[in-house]
Amino acid sequence: MIRVLVDDDEALIRTGFQHILDAAGDIEVVAAVSGRQALAETARLHPDVVLLDIRMPDVDGLTILERLRALPAPPVVAMLTTxxxxxxxxxxxxxxxxxxxxxxxxxxxxxxxxxxxxxxxVVLSPKVTSTVVDGYLAGRTRSSAAVERLSAREREILVLLAEGLSNGDIAARLYLGVGTVKDHVSAILTKLKVNGRVQAALVAERAGLLRGDR
Structure with a gap:
């Protein structure tokens, strides 16, 4: 069972997300809260995933994200935005x-x-715009040049990673061991000079790999 905490200042959003996710069968919304309540409830309930409103009246969503990421065993956090x-x-x-x-x-x-x-x-809204991608990549090595550092296998894994596949899914798709995929992902992050899978996915998107330009 996947344990989820929803943090949003709008009661309608909290209720709607809880209803949809609880109906999935393998997902349980352990709490639907607003603002700073997420910090105490995360420490108490240990959710696997937190869906966090990026803008709330009483607290900056980025502040909560920073504190959640600092926990000894941080949950996976995805931001909610309008x-x-x-x-x-x-x-x-x-x-x-x-x-x-x-x-x-x-x-x-x-x-x-x-x-x-x-x-x-990795989960990115299909409506990710070049503005968002450019905002993340500002000041970084040009994406196309960074991708050229990757081997053919690494580019193949990067595309699957950017499409949201987990290491296990990638291993099954490419008939590789999970450990081998983990090693490739680590090499990809190092070569692209990024800190995680989402950042790598954004580089792939900006370089055109997700549009078949490879």
């Missing part, structure tokens, strides 16, 4: 968020995205 051009999104990704979802995400896709997050996959 606008795909929210300037906070790039900052959240740099701080270790596992992705972001728009609040109008199709209910049919929400449970799938939570399962992906729980399996250490």
């Amino acid at each position: 606008f795909d051009t929210d300037e906070y999104v790039a900052a959240a990704l740099r701080m270790g968020a596992a992705g972001f979802l728009l609040k109008d995400t199709d209910p049919e896709h929400l449970a799938v995205q939570v399962r992906t997050l729980a399996a250490d996959g």
